[in-house]
Amino acid sequence: MQGNVVANLFFEPSTRTRSSFELAAKRLSADTLNFSPGISSLSKGETILDTAKTYLAMGADMMVIRHREAGVPQMIASEMDRLGVKLSILNAGDGQHEHPSQGLLDLFTICSLFDFDNPCMKLLEDKKIVIVGDILHSRVARSNIWSLTATGAEVHLVAPPTLLPRLFIDFVGNQQPIKRADGDGEMANILDSPIPHNQSDLTHPLSSVGNRKLFLHWDIEPALQDADFIMTLRLQKERMSANLLPSLREYHQHYGITRDRLKLCKPDVKVLHPGPVNRGVEISSDLMDDPKLSLIAQQVTSGIAVRMALLYLIGSGKS
Structure with a gap:
């Protein structure tokens, strides 16, 4: 160039x-x-x-x-x-629309952990990826929903009701609260219905997801069961025009990623975050700094290679 x-x-x-x-x-x-x-x-x-x-x-x-x-x-x-x-x-x-290069570098970071012998296979087939946090204001979430489901992953979105876009809830459909199987009789608003396979409204913001698997949850524990990857998102307080959360401490208590919560996931689970990170809010500080569990530094490194590829391909007129 x-x-x-x-x-x-x-x-x-x-x-x-x-x-x-x-x-x-x-x-x-x-x-x-x-x-x-x-x-x-x-x-x-x-x-x-x-x-x-x-x-x-x-x-x-x-x-x-x-x-x-x-x-x-x-x-x-x-x-x-x-x-x-x-x-x-x-x-x-x-x-709050899109962040395409972040979606690509996150996909690259995840896929770099695997060897793919069959070039025709879906890269992330049978992988469960949980995205936790401020879905409402996140352009990263929107780009990752597209890229991850396009490569075969099952994507679970987890957020408080105030931080889940209404359009996402309407798109998934069948949003009926179900009883949490924890013996205390408490109702948990878990939205766990997959995207309808007959979705064909091309004007819908999620229409490109098609019949791929997308799930919504208001409760984090069921979503984390057997997860392969967790992507936690920053609370974008600068975009919040209303008081959407009681406190950061309460958010961490209910939605923060900690070592205890990782016990619900697969043993080799990895954690990602697009940054910047609010330590002790979205993710515990010790977990973020653990190279065996955290891919956050690798995401930054991957970003350079992916953006080099984008600049080169687009600059040379290739699609």
Whole structure:
């Protein structure tokens, strides 16, 4: 990619994604331009589109875009198409919509643990992957639902009722509380029905999941039974406009990943987190730092290789 210019337009704070895209571009011998909203002309009234056009005028061949509003990368891409500009745009996370490169690097991290002899097999067939946390605000969850189910995994989403999107609940359907088999007679709101096999509404945000296996839970213990992987998500307090949780301490008590909870999983279970991590909230600190159980550092490393591949393939015009 020598001679190409990659512009990293990050309108939101980022450590892992921005740095790994920058490093990926440099390892491919591309030049980089880095944008920071705090020291840009946005504070003087410049629009997002004008900012993108400015970097285009500087010779950008590719733009990596992150924004707090869903659809901004698509909006910029549509404007460039309207202008007849040949420019590649990568979505580095847009609002609560998608984070495609994170979904790919998580998939790569998981699949790197296995040897696949049959190239036709579903990579994660019969693997149970549990995603725990702030599903409502997570673009990572949405991208991972697609990538993990597409490769054969059975995906279980676990969150408090206030942090599960209504659309997800409606999509799974049959949301009837069932009695928890723990002998205390307490009702547990566990949503454990798979996606209907006749789902064909292409306008639905989860329609691409098709007839793959997706389950919803409000109670973490049943979801963790025999899990192969746990992906815990950050509580995105900056996106919460209402008080959706009693306290962080209570959240950790009911949904935090600890060594005791791992006893419910398979013996070789691994834990992932897209970062940044709130230690002692989503996951216990000792578990996060255990290299035998945690894949969090490997996720960061995988991000560089995956983003190098994305830049190279897109920059060379390959799909």
